[in-house]
Amino acid sequence: MSHSFDPASVDLPRGHYIGGAYRPAEGGLEMHRPSDGVLYAECPVAPAELVDEAVATSHAARIASGWSSQRPRERVKVLHRWADLIEAEAPTLARIEALSSTRPVEEALTGDVAITAEQIRFFAEMADKEGGDLVPTADSELGMIMTEPYGVVGAITPWNFPLSMAGWKLGPALAAGNGVVIKPSEMTPWSTLYAVELAERAGLPKGLVNVVLGDGPVTGNAITAHPGIGKVSFTGSTGAGQAIMGNIARHGVKPVTLELGGKSPQIVFADADIALAADCVTRGITANAGQVCVAGARLLVQASVAGELAEAIRAKMEALAPGETWAGGRPLSPIVSERQIGRIEAIVTRAIAEGAEALTGGERFDRPGYFYRPTLLIGVTDTSPAVTEEIFGPVLTLQTFETEEEALAMAQHPTYGLCSGVYTRDLARAMRMARGIEAGTVWINRYGRSRDHILPTGGYKSSGIGKDLGREVYRANRRQKSVLIGL
Ligand code: NAD
Numbered sequence: 001m002s003h004s005f006d007p008a009s010v011d012l013p014r015g016h017y018i019g020g021a022y023r024p025a026e027g028g029l030e031m032h033r034p035s036d037g038v039l040y041a042e043c044p045v046a047p048a049e050l051v052d053e054a055v056a057t058s059h060a061a062r063i064a065s066g067w068s069s070q071r072p073r074e075r076v077k078v079l080h081r082w083a084d085l086i087e088a089e090a091p092t093l094a095r096i097e098a099l100s101s102t103r104p105v106e107e108a109l110t111g112d113v114a115i116t117a118e119q120i121r122f123f124a125e126m127a128d129k130e131g132g133d134l135v136p137t138a139d140s141e142l143g144m145i146m147t148e149p150y151g152v153v154g155a156i157t158p159w160n161f162p163l164s165m166a167g168w169k170l171g172p173a174l175a176a177g178n179g180v181v182i183k184p185s186e187m188t189p190w191s192t193l194y195a196v197e198l199a200e201r202a203g204l205p206k207g208l209v210n211v212v213l214g215d216g217p218v219t220g221n222a223i224t225a226h227p228g229i230g231k232v233s234f235t236g237s238t239g240a241g242q243a244i245m246g247n248i249a250r251h252g253v254k255p256v257t258l259e260l261g262g263k264s265p266q267i268v269f270a271d272a273d274i275a276l277a278a279d280c281v282t283r284g285i286t287a288n289a290g291q292v293c294v295a296g297a298r299l300l301v302q303a304s305v306a307g308e309l310a311e312a313i314r315a316k317m318e319a320l321a322p323g324e325t326w327a328g329g330r331p332l333s334p335i336v337s338e339r340q341i342g343r344i345e346a347i348v349t350r351a352i353a354e355g356a357e358a359l360t361g362g363e364r365f366d367r368p369g370y371f372y373r374p375t376l377l378i379g380v381t382d383t384s385p386a387v388t389e390e391i392f393g394p395v396l397t398l399q400t401f402e403t404e405e406e407a408l409a410m411a412q413h414p415t416y417g418l419c420s421g422v423y424t425r426d427l428a429r430a431m432r433m434a435r436g437i438e439a440g441t442v443w444i445n446r447y448g449r450s451r452d453h454i455l456p457t458g459g460y461k462s463s464g465i466g467k468d469l470g471r472e473v474y475r476a477n478r479r480q481k482s483v484l485i486g487l
Helices: 048-065 072-088 090-100 105-124 162-175 190-201 216-225 238-251 274-290 303-318 338-353 404-411 427-436 470-476
Strands: 016-018 021-023 029-032 039-043 133-135 141-149 152-156 179-183 209-211 231-235 256-259 264-268 296-302 357-360 375-378 395-401 421-423 478-486
Touching: 016 048, 016 190, 039 090, 048 152, 048 179, 048 209, 048 216, 072 090, 072 105, 072 162, 072 190, 090 105, 090 162, 090 190, 105 162, 152 162, 152 216, 162 179, 162 190, 162 231, 162 470, 179 216, 190 209, 216 231, 216 238, 231 238, 238 256, 264 274, 264 404, 274 296, 274 303, 274 395, 274 421, 296 303, 296 404, 303 357, 303 375, 303 395, 338 357, 338 375, 338 395, 395 404, 404 427, 421 427, 470 478
Parallel strands: 152 179, 152 231, 179 209, 231 256, 264 296, 264 421, 296 395, 375 395
Antiparallel strands: 016 021, 016 209, 029 039, 133 141, 141 478, 357 375
16 A cells, blocks of 8 residues: 655644644744755744743653652553554654655655654663662661652754654653653654654643754754753764764753764675675665665675675666655655755765766756765775765765775774674674674674664764663663662
C-alpha cells in the first residue's frame, strides 16, 4: 500500500507550545519544502522572554504535578501511553514529518515514527529500575548515593531526523523525572510540536514540556544561557556545539551533552564479502541522501579489490531514483535546502578541480527541489575538503590502502570520531580494528544502528561529549548526591 499524500492537505501545528496550548506567532524564518523548493510556511523565532516563560512553566508543572516525586512507575505508565498514541497517530505524524523534512513518508512511518515509539518505551522502563547505591562505610554510619533529576533540561535538535531526535531527548529526560524546554530545528519543527501534543493527550502534565521555535543565535542562545536550565542536551553540528559550550561557560556552569558531526570511514579488506560491503557502503552514504551524522563518507579499500568494489557501488548509486518525500515508495531523499546543496556542489567542484574524478554523480538532478546525484569520487587528495570536511550529502570518497596498519592510520580523522565500519572475514583483524579506531561506534560487516537501543551512541574527539541511547543517557539525565548518616 502506498502512503503517498498531497502536501497541501497537511495541517501543520502553528506557533510555540507553552503550558499545554499553542502560542500563535506571526512572521519568522522562511521555510521551503526540500522536495520542490516551494515556500510553504514561516518559523517564528522565540525571544528570550518567551524562553523565560517556557522554563518557568516547566518548573511549575513539574512541582505541581509531582512528576519527579511520585512513584516512578507512574511515569512509566504515562510514557507507555505516549508511545501507544504515537503508534496510533503514525500516519499523521509521518505526513507532518515528510512534508518539511527530507524523510520519505514510507521511511518516516516504518522507521522514524516506529522507532521513536519503541525508544520511548525503552527509556520509560528505566524509570523504576535505575537507582542509586549504598556504599561501604563503618557500621556506625550509613552512606548512600542518591540520584535526582536536574529539574528542567534544555534540548536542542537538528533537522535531519526531527522526530526521532526529539524522542532521543524527551524520552530519557522525562523518564528521569525532568521537565523539558525543547527547541527543534527551525527547518523542521512540526513533528516535535505534534509529538508533545500527543504526550499531553497521553497524560503528561500540561506545561511539563514546552516547545519554543526559533533559530540558534536567538532562541538557542537563550536556552543555553538560562539559569533555570539544569542541563543542556544538544544534537547538531560541531560548530554549533562549540558555540554552545562557549555560551554556557559565559553564563555559568552546567553539564552539556553534545552529539555532533562526523566524517566516518568504511574500511573494506580484500577478504570481505564484497557484495555485502558494496550494499552496506552504498546505503551508509545514500540513506537520507547522506544527511546522517553517522554517514560513512570515507571509503578506504584494500587496493586489490578497489576496482570491483567501486564498480558495484557505482551501479547501486545509479539505480537510486529521487522522488518527493510525499510520493510514497523509498526514493532517494532531497537535500534539505538550496544553501546546503550549494555547499555540496562547491566541495565536489573543488575536489574535481584538484584532480579527483567522479565515477558517478558530481551534479544535481535536473528537476525541481534540491536533489543531488549520489557521487563516488576517486583520486582525491588527503587534504581535500571532500575528504576532511563533513559534507552532509550523498558524496563518497574512495582511497586505497595496502596494509592493515595503513588502513588504521587512514581511518583516524584529526578531529572527528563518531563511527566507523569494518568489512573483513578475519575476526581477529576485525577486533584489532575495533580496538584501534578512535570512534564512539564500530560496526563490523554491517553499517548503521540496529534497534538495540541499549547500545549507546556518541562521539570521540570533536564528535561530541556524552551519549544518547543506552542506560548512559538515562543516567546523564539525573545528578548524584552523596548522603552520609551518623547512626
Ligand atoms: P546545526 O548545528 O546547524 O543546528 C542544530 C540545532 O542547533 C538547530 O536547532 C539550530 O537552530 C541550533 N543551533 C544552531 N546554533 C546554535 C547556537 N549557537 N546555540 C544554540 N542552538 C543552536 O545542525 P543541523 O544542520 O540542524 O544538523 C546537522 C548536523 O547535526 C550535522 O553536523 C550532523 O552530523 C549533526 N548530527 C549529529 C548527530 C549525532 O548523534 N551525533 C545526530 C544527528 C545530527
